[in-house]
Amino acid sequence: MGEIVFIALAVGTTVGAGVVAFSKNIVYSAFALLLSFFCVAGLYVFLAADFVAATQVIVYIGGILVLILFGVMLTEKIEKVNISNQALKPFRAWILLIVSGGILIAAIVKTNWITKAPLPPTPTTGELGNAFLTRYLLPFEIASVLLLVALIGAIIAGRKEVRRK
Amino acid sequence: MANVESLRYFLPELLLTALVLAVFLVDLGLKRKKVPIATLMVVGLLVSLYAVLKTPGAEGVTLFLGMVSLDPFSVFFKVIFIVTAVLVTLFSMESDEVEEKNFGEYMGFIAATTLGAVLLASSNHMLMAFLTLELVSVPCYVLAGYISRSRRSSEASLKYVIFGAASSGLMVYGISLLFGVTGSLSFEGIRDALSAGNPGEIIVLISLIFILAGLGYKIAVFPFHMWCPDVYEGAPTPITAFLSVGPKAAGFAVLVRMLHVAFSSSDGAAAYLTDISSVDWPFLVAIISAATMTIGNLLAINQSNIKRLLAYSSIAHAGYLLMGVVALSQLGTQALLFYFVVYLLMNLGAFLVVLNFRSQTRSEQIGDYTGLAWRSPIGAFVAVSMAIFLFSLTGIPPFGGFIGKVYLFASIIQGERFIWLAIVAIANSVISLYYYARIIKVMFLRGIDAEDLGGFVSSPTTITLLTILAVGTAVSGIFWGPIARWVSHSASLFFG
Numbered sequence: 001m002g003e004i005v006f007i008a009l010a011v012g013t014t015v016g017a018g019v020v021a022f023s024k025n026i027v028y029s030a031f032a033l034l035l036s037f038f039c040v041a042g043l044y045v046f047l048a049a050d051f052v053a054a055t056q057v058i059v060y061i062g063g064i065l066v067l068i069l070f071g072v073m074l075t076e077k078i079e080k081v082n083i084s085n086q087a088l089k090p091f092r093a094w095i096l097l098i099v100s101g102g103i104l105i106a107a108i109v110k111t112n113w114i115t116k117a118p119l120p121p122t123p124t125t126g127e128l129g130n131a132f133l134t135r136y137l138l139p140f141e142i143a144s145v146l147l148l149v150a151l152i153g154a155i156i157a158g159r160k161e162v163r164r165k
Numbered sequence: 166m167a168n169v170e171s172l173r174y175f176l177p178e179l180l181l182t183a184l185v186l187a188v189f190l191v192d193l194g195l196k197r198k199k200v201p202i203a204t205l206m207v208v209g210l211l212v213s214l215y216a217v218l219k220t221p222g223a224e225g226v227t228l229f230l231g232m233v234s235l236d237p238f239s240v241f242f243k244v245i246f247i248v249t250a251v252l253v254t255l256f257s258m259e260s261d262e263v264e265e266k267n268f269g270e271y272m273g274f275i276a277a278t279t280l281g282a283v284l285l286a287s288s289n290h291m292l293m294a295f296l297t298l299e300l301v302s303v304p305c306y307v308l309a310g311y312i313s314r315s316r317r318s319s320e321a322s323l324k325y326v327i328f329g330a331a332s333s334g335l336m337v338y339g340i341s342l343l344f345g346v347t348g349s350l351s352f353e354g355i356r357d358a359l360s361a362g363n364p365g366e367i368i369v370l371i372s373l374i375f376i377l378a379g380l381g382y383k384i385a386v387f388p389f390h391m392w393c394p395d396v397y398e399g400a401p402t403p404i405t406a407f408l409s410v411g412p413k414a415a416g417f418a419v420l421v422r423m424l425h426v427a428f429s430s431s432d433g434a435a436a437y438l439t440d441i442s443s444v445d446w447p448f449l450v451a452i453i454s455a456a457t458m459t460i461g462n463l464l465a466i467n468q469s470n471i472k473r474l475l476a477y478s479s480i481a482h483a484g485y486l487l488m489g490v491v492a493l494s495q496l497g498t499q500a501l502l503f504y505f506v507v508y509l510l511m512n513l514g515a516f517l518v519v520l521n522f523r524s525q526t527r528s529e530q531i532g533d534y535t536g537l538a539w540r541s542p543i544g545a546f547v548a549v550s551m552a553i554f555l556f557s558l559t560g561i562p563p564f565g566g567f568i569g570k571v572y573l574f575a576s577i578i579q580g581e582r583f584i585w586l587a588i589v590a591i592a593n594s595v596i597s598l599y600y601y602a603r604i605i606k607v608m609f610l611r612g613i614d615a616e617d618l619g620g621f622v623s624s625p626t627t628i629t630l631l632t633i634l635a636v637g638t639a640v641s642g643i644f645w646g647p648i649a650r651w652v653s654h655s656a657s658l659f660f661g
Contacts, residue, residue: 104371111365114348137168138229139292142284145182146300149277152189153307156270157322 006046012039030065030072037061048118051125171228174235177216177243181280184209188276192269199258199268206254206272210279214247225658231351233287241655242286242418245505246411250279252513252630253407259627260520262312262401271311274304275407282411286418289426291340291350294419298336298383301412302329309400309408321399328382328392336379342372352427360430360441370444376423377453383416386487387457390480394464397476402523405472406516409479410509417505421490421498424450425659429493438493438659447582451491455589458484462596470529471519474600475512478558481597482508485573485590491583492576498656499649500572506648507557507565507641514634515554518547521627526619531604536612537621544621546628548608550635555601557638560594565641570594 016036020029037060044053132140172179187209188202195201217240225236233239253275257263263271281300288294306329310322344350346368347358359369382389397405428446429438440447461481468474486508489501522537523529538548557564570590577587612618623631641648 107365107367107371111346111368113345134168135230136232136292138232139290139296142293142296142300145185145277145280146296146303149185149274149300150303152270153274153303156267156307157310 002046005042009039009042009046012036013043026072030069033068034061034065037065048121049124050121051123051128166226166228166230168229174220174226174228176220177213178280178283180209180213180216181276181283184213185273185276185280188269188273192273195269198265202269202272203254203258206276207251209276210247210251210254214244214251217243217247227289231353232290232293233284234289235287236658237655238422238658239283239287239418241502241652242414243283245414245509246279246282246286249407249411249414249509249513250275253403253411255626255630256403256406256513256517256520257401259517259524259624260401260403261524262403264313267311267313271308274308277304278308278407278411282415282418285415286422288419288422289352291344291352291355294423295333295337295340295379298379298416298419299333301415302333302383305404305408305412308404309396311401311404312399315399317399318401319399321396324392325396328389332379332382332389335375339372339375339379342368342375346372352423355427356430356441359428359443366443369442373428373442373444373446373449377449380416380420380423381453384413384420384483384486385480386453386483387460387480390457390460390483393480394468394473394476397479398470398472398529402472402516402520405475406513406520409475409512409516413479413483414505414509417486417490417501421501422659424490425493425498429659431660440493447491447493450487451583451586454484454487454491455586456484457481457487458590458593462593462600465597465600468600469531471531471534471604472529474531474604475515475519478597478601479512481593482512482558484593485570488573488577488586488590491586492580494576494580495653495656495660496572496579497576498659499652500569500576502652502656503572503645503648504569506652507569507638510634510637510641511554511557511564511566514550514631514638515558517627517630517634518551518554521547521623521631525621525623531607534604534607536618537608539613540618540621543623543628547621547623547631550631551608552605553635553638555605557642559598559601561598563639563642565638565645568642568645 013036016032016034016039019032020036023029023032037056041053041056041061044050044056166174184206188205191205192198192202220235220240225234227234254272257268257271257275278301281297281302281304285294285297285301288297306322306326309325310319312318340350343355346365347355349355349358378389382392385393397408400408424446425438428440428442430441431438458481461477461479461484465474465477465481468477486501486504489497489499489504491497492500519529522534526533537551538545553564557566560566560570574587574590577583577590
């Protein structure tokens with residue numbers, strides 16, 4: 001039973017990502033991203049990472065995806081964007097995809113990964129909070145500086161010139 | 166070392182963080198911004214430089230439970246980053262490309278990039294390395310597009326973001342694969358796992374390639390160099406100067422630390438390390454190095470825009486610098502650090518001339534430099550300093566670039582395995598002479614008798630900075646002993 005669900009989630013993630021990349025219609029791409037994000041949340045549940053799964057749903061689906069959809073729907077003529085780069089060669093891209101994908105899959109199948117016995121599903125939120133404020137304190141704090149800079153950067157990049165009278 | 170104890174050794178980074186916040190906040194309350202904010206920046210940076218030099222424990226401690234390490238190597242790069250940021254702040258005062266009303270955020274981003282670079286150079290953990298790489302990149306994306314209403318600048322920013330996002334993605338994927346076979350993210354943990362057993366060569370090779378893609382993008386090496394000319398051309402000139410030294414040095418710092426700590430170990434002989442990953446990464450890096458310097462130099466030949474030319478020249482220099490990584494010896498690391506000292510002086514100097522010329526003539530075309538030496542006494546001074554920087558970039562004695570290259574070549578020849586790389590590098594130096602000399606020819610040998618070239622002036626600040634950088638470039642080629650002693654102390658920690 002678990003295996004069937006896992007395979008369904010994996011297929012959902014990959015198919016969703018494929019539609020995002022290949023669909024000509026950007027609205028379809030945005031909705032396919034929903035499928036992909038949702039299945040990834042499911043994969044986190046399989047890894048007994050309940051908090052990360054919930055965050056994935058709240059932040060990625062509830063926040064980022066909705067923002068993307070707003071962006072797509074509020075942009076005029078987004079479906080008729082002229083691609084100015086004429087160097088796109090689908091044939092070469094397929095070759096690259098098949099070769100690199102083949103190598104990766106072969107390597108992943110052959111490798112002896114470090115594995116752990118599956119843990120019984122226990123709440124992880126407390127442990128995560130502890131880890132953030134002990135072992136991973138510095139990255140946690142640096143991430144906040146990074147977010148501040150990214151926020152101000154987004155405002156600067158997206159600002160409109162305001163003329164004062 | 167535990168978190169609270171570490172704070173004592175973390176003062177420079179705390180000061181830089183405070184500086185970022187202070188710049189963003191002070192900016193809110195000011196109408197005329199340039200002078201007060203630049204003063205705040207310079208004072209803040211100099212205070213943190215003082216803190217870097219005065220922080221105890223510089224003999225190698227790890228802070229925050231192994232996240233970052235404080236050692237002579239990271240101290241060396243911290244000094245390089247902060248000095249670069251001070252110079253770029255002064256350059257920005259001389260440039261008119263950034264409007265005064267946006268000056269505060271602009272300076273804040275430079276401070277944030279410097280903070281990221283300082284942390285990146287001391288990262289001892291993949292998570293820290295990735296996070297701080299982003300902290301270096303994100304402000305640079307915005308800075309590259311800082312000229313408002315400029316198509317070229319927006320294009321530069323957009324290209325930078327897209328390439329950056331793709332290579333960051335590859336790097337994280339590589340790190341995740343490596344974690345899957347080694348079970349650790351800290352550099353020492355990865356080394357222990359790699360030397361303990363056989364964790365699957367192919368996966369280690371693939372993850373290493375992906376990690377190199379992320380870092381290779383930051384230092385602009387082949388085949389991740391495509392963004393570089395467009396970004397360097399479109400970005401405001403002080404930012405181009407900044408990108409060519411600060412973030413590049415940061416990328417090299419973490420590359421050296423990662424490859425020397427996580428993928429190599431000392432096998433008894435004190436001055437050498439051996440590759441323990443069983444994927445022969447020195448060979449891979451040697452190929453990248455040869456390709457990078459050749460591509461950079463060949464593409465530089467036909468450029469007519471001086472910023473593009475210097476972009477290709479900086480790609481070529483990334484190739485030369487990689488030789489110091491390939492050598493995997495104390496001499497190699499020493500050569501790399503030495504080259505960064507002179508590269509900072511000569512490259513920032515060349516960009517200062519470009520900036521000065523642009524503010525006088527609104528041009529970045531090499532053809533417009535015709536007869537610069539004959540326009541006015543100041544023009545002659547600027548042309549002579551430019552000649553010093555360009556000769557040094559070529560690697561002609563008696564300038565610092567020559568000594569730097571001698572060290573790099575010596576480290577490769579001493580290693581004996583990659584003699585061909587030294588030959589490729591020498592051939593490349595000859596090619597680079599051609600296009601550097603072309604600029605010098607245009608400045609000195611053309612337009613001697615022409616009447617209508619117009620005058621040329623520079624501000625006192627520009628003249629002072631040019632004098633300092635040109636004298637530094639020349640002196641480092643004659644009395645290199647003190648620099649050599651400093652870098653050999655800084656490079657020693659990975660060995661023995």
